[in-house]
Amino acid sequence: MDTTTERLARLETAQELLSFQIAWLSKQIQMAREADARAVDVLIEQKSQLIELEDRLTLADPALTEQVIERYGPLVRSRQAR
Secondary structure (H helix, E strand, O other), rough: OOHHHHHHHHHHHHHHHHHHHHHHHHHHHHHHHHHHHHHHHHHHHHHHHHOOOOOOOOOOHHHHHHHHHHHHHHHHHHHHHH
16 A cells, blocks of 8 residues: 555545444344343444544554454455345
């Protein structure tokens, strides 16, 4: 990742992955409200952490961008493959 364009593309990928993960958590929260109210608090906390992480993503921190892609890329892809 040498150019600004490459870093921007990776940043956008990381943001999109987090958005998919946040949307999935929102769905899980809705389902948990119907089945297991105790799980809702855990899911809401996870969602809040992802939103904070998304807010911290910048072009100036390519390492964080790569961490997000490495961690959430496989999760999002596995859910989309189902």
